[in-house]
Amino acid sequence: MPRSLPAAIGLALFLALPCFFLSALPAQTIFAEQEIRTLIARQAEAWNRGDVNGFMAGYEHATTTTFVGASITRGYQQVLERYLERYPTRQKMGALTFSNLEVQMLGEAYASAVGQWNLKRASDDGGDVGGYFTLLLRKTGVGWRIILDHTS
Incomplete structure (x- = not known):
């Protein structure tokens, strides 16, 4: 009987170990989702200050960063130039809000994020x-960054 007790304890520990690691996943997921929500909220804040460069800080600074709208724009610099061309003044930028944001870890x-965007502007602007919008995000050395943005 003494020999089976250590075996039973060993088996119990072996079976409990995966549960320990799996229980940590929801906390990691919640933290990652919050980081992504914060990133997107900061983008709206930067936009509403008229700070296109601050808004673009949410995107990965890479040649593979892609924006899909009426056309496809590839490359961080090209996406930045697109925004600067379409929104050359603070008035044209208006006030940006995001709503109904859903984040899913992949x-x-x-991760992916989907939601709605609204831009309030004067009629003459x-x-x-x-x-x-649908976003694909990647965790980088500097945090979560958008690598693909499909906005309609």
Whole structure:
């Protein structure tokens, strides 16, 4: 009987170990989702200050960063130039809000986010516009960054 007790304890520990690691995953997921929500909120704050460069800080600074809208724009610099061309003044930028944000983890290093965007502007600056977006994000050495943005 004494020999079976250590074996039973060993088996119990072996079976409990995966549960320990799996229980840590929801906390990691919640933390990652909060980081992503904060990133997107900071983008709106930067936009509403008229800070396009601050808004772009949410994107990965890479040639592979892609924006899909009426056309496809590839490269961080090209996406930045697109924003600067389309929104050359603070008035044209208007006030940006995001809503109905849903974040889904796609592993430890990737996530998707979908939601709605709304831009309030004066009628002579194009009026109010809005739509939906889908983002693919990657966890980088400097935090979560958008690598693909499909906005309609």
